[in-house]
Amino acid sequence: MAFEPPRRLVRALGETYGDAAAGDWLARLPELVREAVDARRLEVERVSAPGGRSGLVLLVRTPDGVPAALKVAPPFASPGLELAALAHWDGWGAVRPLPGEGPGLLLERLHPEMSLRSLPEAKALLEAAGTVRRLWVEPPAGHAFESVAGRTARQAEAMRTAAKEDPQVADLVAAALEARDALIADAPEELLLHGAFRQGKVLAADDRAPWLAVGPDPLVGERAFDLARLVRDRVEDLVGADTGASTGRRRVNRLADSLDVDRERLRGWTLFRAVESGARALAAGRRQDGEVLMEFASWL
Structure with missing residues (x-):
């Protein structure tokens, strides 16, 4: 899957976690995205840009055609804790995680442009x-x-x-x-x-x-x-x-x-x-x- 990570993500990861760790993960990012997409049988629409500072966000659709957002983040950004917080809020004031197993965080689709x-x-x-x-x-x-x-x-x-x-x-x-x-x-x-x-x-x-x-x-x-x-x-x-x-x-x-x-x-x-x-x-x-x-x- 060919794409260019948003520059904001590249800069933020390097500044927060170090260029070496960020560079190693970014080099593996296309493979990681492919694994996450294939595991959930998602249809990718596009990369959300400028996106976030802790992981790559893709706008996707589930096999049932439901619009969603897939976030792929490095382990040193603690995506498990992000998911735990979102699950605890369960949509109260925050985006809601969608059910299903697989790499990455699958979230309800909001409007990233607004x-x-x-x-x-x-x-x-x-x-x-x-x-x-x-x-x-x-x-x-x-x-x-x-x-x-x-x-x-x-x-x-x-x-x-x-x-x-x-x-x-x-x-x-x-x-x-x-x-x-x-x-x-x-x-x-x-x-x-x-x-x-x-x-x-x-x-x-x-x-x-x-x-x-x-x-x-x-x-x-x-x-x-x-x-x-x-x-x-x-x-x-x-x-x-x-x-x-x-x-x-x-x-x-x-x-x-x-x-x-x-x-x-x-x-x-x-x-x-x-x-x-x-x-x-x-x-x-x-x-x-x-x-x-x-x-x-x-x-x-």
């Missing part, structure tokens, strides 16, 4: 808040999901390394790590979180719900951590506006209040996640992205 980013900002944030609220449920018994404390501990180590290599970001990294330590020491709840929630992760659906979340990187922790990535959506627009700093701070307060989340906890996690993403972008050579994120973080 995410919340296609809406005006105020409407997009309102719909996003309503969607993410549904995902915050008790995790299943005996789950294997990572904790916010565990994930951010690993990220903190990479941030310390980044600060040593780029002294210009040292002060922001120190502030972000201080905020993280205080937040971890006094976590208020342990809920199942999406982990990567933002406007681009919410797609238009059909009769069952107008909008559904896709592509979780699930973990267990407090709601403020999950909401923190949403705060900086369309960050380029914020940074480019004269009122960007005040608008960003108001967004923290507005989202916190609308979802009954403590303002200071949301501000702290927004700072940590923005600096972590910014440091990672700078380390990967994406200077412009990194500088934008660091400027946003400096407002908090």
